Amino acid sequence: MTDIDPRTVPSLFTRDLLALAQRDDFDRIETAVERLAGCTSPIQLTGHTTTVDATTHEVLRHYTTASEPLGRLLIACGNRRASRCPACSRTYAADTYQLIRAGLSGGKGTPDAVRTHPRVFTTLTAPSFGPVHNRPTTRTGKARHCRCGAHHPADHPTLGTPLDPTTYDYAGAVLFNAHAGALWARFTTYLRRAVARAAGLTTAELRETCRVSFAKVAEFQKRGLVHFHAIIRLDGPDGGTTAPPDWATPDLLTCAVRQAAGRVAITVTGDSIGARELRWGAQLDIREIARPDATADGSAPLTDAAVAGYVAKYATKSAEGTGTIDRPLYCTRCKGRGRTPTGGGLTEECHRCAGAGLAEPIADLRVAGHVRQMIRTCWDLGTRPDFADLKLTKWAHMLGFRGHFSTKSRRYSTTLGHLRGVRRTWQAGQARIRAGHLPIDQDTTLVVSDWRFLATGYTPGEELLAQAVRDNRAATQRLKREGDLL
Numbered sequence: 107m108t109d110i111d112p113r114t115v116p117s118l119f120t121r122d123l124l125a126l127a128q129r130d131d132f133d134r135i136e137t138a139v140e141r142l143a144g145c146t147s148p149i150q151l152t153g154h155t156t157t158v159d160a161t162t163h164e165v166l167r168h169y170t171t172a173s174e175p176l177g178r179l180l181i182a183c184g185n186r187r188a189s190r191c192p193a194c195s196r197t198y199a200a201d202t203y204q205l206i207r208a209g210l211s212g213g214k215g216t217p218d219a220v221r222t223h224p225r226v227f228t229t230l231t232a233p234s235f236g237p238v239h240n241r242p243t244t245r246t247g248k249a250r251h252c253r254c255g256a257h258h259p260a261d262h263p264t265l266g267t268p269l270d271p272t273t274y275d276y277a278g279a280v281l282f283n284a285h286a287g288a289l290w291a292r293f294t295t296y297l298r299r300a301v302a303r304a305a306g307l308t309t310a311e312l313r314e315t316c317r318v319s320f321a322k323v324a325e326f327q328k329r330g331l332v333h334f335h336a337i338i339r340l341d342g343p344d345g346g347t348t349a350p351p352d353w354a355t356p357d358l359l360t361c362a363v364r365q366a367a368g369r370v371a372i373t374v375t376g377d378s379i380g381a382r383e384l385r386w387g388a389q390l391d392i393r394e395i396a397r398p399d400a401t402a403d404g405s406a407p408l409t410d411a412a413v414a415g416y417v418a419k420y421a422t423k424s425a426e427g428t429g430t431i432d433r434p435l436y437c438t439r440c441k442g443r444g445r446t447p448t449g450g451g452l453t454e455e456c457h458r459c460a461g462a463g464l465a466e467p468i469a470d471l472r473v474a475g476h477v478r479q480m481i482r483t484c485w486d487l488g489t490r491p492d493f494a495d496l497k498l499t500k501w502a503h504m505l506g507f508r509g510h511f512s513t514k515s516r517r518y519s520t521t522l523g524h525l526r527g528v529r530r531t532w533q534a535g536q537a538r539i540r541a542g543h544l545p546i547d548q549d550t551t552l553v554v555s556d557w558r559f560l561a562t563g564y565t566p567g568e569e570l571l572a573q574a575v576r577d578n579r580a581a582t583q584r585l586k587r588e589g590d591l592l
């Protein structure tokens with residue numbers, strides 16, 4: 107390659123790659139890109155970090171990005187969403203899987219005995235806001251007609267959209283999404299009460315003997331409504347590390363979940379819509395997660411691995427499944443207000459959005475009609491003073507849902523931050539061992555760092571290297587899958 111003059115190569119990407127390849131430190135550039143595992147838009151940082159012995163003040167390590175081949179450090183973007191960064195979303199899914207799995211089977215600081223605690227996997231759905239096109243099946247799994255008379259194939263775009271958009275309760279649907287987080291919070295309170303009642307205890311007494319732990323993940327249905335999948339577990343007083351009391355059984359937990367879900371209701375009032383009661387949908391699925399010693403009774407048991415797999419899959423999806431846009435809709439200059447301050451307490455019409463508050467007109471969004479109507483309803487309700495606290499204009503692209511996609515109670519298992527920290531520490535340790543140093547003791551050292559954000563993305567040549575990393579990973583996955591099939 108050294109014979110080629112990069113300046114004569116027409117493609118910008120190839121030209122840049124050739125220029126990189128001719129450097130003496132090309133292997134370091136390659137390794138740096140490989141470490142990002144194919145991240146789509148890495149973050150470029152400049153800066154330095156110094157590790158000092160806390161007592162002797164001896165400098166144990168000094169690192170500056172000035173020593174990097176291109177004078178800066180690349181770190182993975184870490185985005186959870188597959189639509190933004192497939193590579194980092196896979197890392198996130200793998201971490202979520204580990205976290206959920208630890209809470210079910212033990213590991214990562216959670217004892218193995220946790221798998222004998224009563225555990226259920228439940229789905230809390232949204233109620234109906236009007237009939238939608240669907241794909242009903244008979245008990246034997248045969249597809250039947252939709253109410254509109256047609257046979258809709260799976261994944262058909264009309265599925266989940268209203269039969270009659272003019273009578274569909276869009277305000278109710280948006281308000282449900284906007285209150286989904288509050289409905290969940292109330293559900294957990296009622297669940298503790300229901301468990302206490304079943305055990306003949308007060309909620310204060312319950313806390314002394316039993317804790318209700320959970321991990322939940324939100325998913326958008328085709329009809330644009332959020333629903334939750336949750337793992338709920340009964341523990342001893344200190345969470346997963348302590349044994350639950352004898353009365354705590356899967357049956358008691360199942361009954362308590364059913365009672366609590368049925369009881370949750372939030373009344374929303376607004377001048378424009380009157381009073382509305384929001385509840386979970388009637389469709390409530392509660393399945394016991396099989397104990398490892400469970401004897402199969404014919405029906406396939408729900409295993410720890412299957413549940414962890416579901417949750418990890420949903421955790422990397424956002425509202426993309428509904429076909430909505432993946433960015434906020436409000437004008438960033440005026441924050442959706444349509445007016446900007448001019449000083450002295452006065453405002454003027456925002457120049458960027460001409461006072462509309464929108465980054466782009468709702469009519470121009472490339473989305474399906476049903477999604478557009480959900481977004482429009484968010485905007486209409488969100489600009490009214492009675493619903494200002496729901497921040498519906500800010501979350502219009504999420505169809506009103508402003509909650510977290512995955513959450514867990516404090517004592518469910520390890521945390522994502524902890525998993526990432528372990529990985530980083532391990533990588534840093536490995537790098538030191540390779541460089542011939544002894545591992546640094548985290549407890550007796552001081553780290554002084556200064557980092558500056560430079561840009562996002564790769565150089566064109568690095569982008570080609572990243573693409574090769576992605577291709578390699580995809581090929582490995584394919585071989586692994588084929589191997590599994592053999």
Ligand SMILES: [Zn+2]
Pocket residue numbers: 144145146147148182183184185191193194195
């Ligand atoms: Zn990334």
Ligand SMILES: [Zn+2]
Pocket residue numbers: 238239240252253254255256258264
């Ligand atoms: Zn239909």
Ligand SMILES: [Zn+2]
Pocket residue numbers: 437438439440441442443444445456457458459460461462463464
């Ligand atoms: Zn504006």
